[in-house]
Amino acid sequence: MQLTSTEKIDVLNIGLMLFSCVIAILLPFELFLIVYAILGPLHYLTEISWLHDRNYFSKGKYDAVILVVIGLLLTAFQFKNKFENFIDITFPEYFNAELAYVAFLG
DSSP: OOHHHHHHHHHHHHHHHHHHHHHHHHHHHHHHIIIIIIIIIHHHHHHHHHHHHGGGGGOTTTHHHHHHHHHHHHHHHHHHOOOOOOOOOOOOHHHHHHHHHHHOOO
């Protein structure tokens, strides 16, 4: 019986998962380091390319500006909490939670 290309990929994925399971049982910490140091960054590099091909799921040219401003405000909020003696900025109560909601809606 001849396997289709999709079935070949499925068999390969199952084999790789079983191989990963065996390695995780034998060398759990070393596998974690390999995944964290090598496979994680490789995954994000391919994901960035994939998102770039799809215009980052935004329609407008300047849609990201809102998220950058929100990120800067959240950064200022975190630094304000850490350096209260040096930075005298007052933020409303639940400020970072509200900004997170705005970011998700954006």
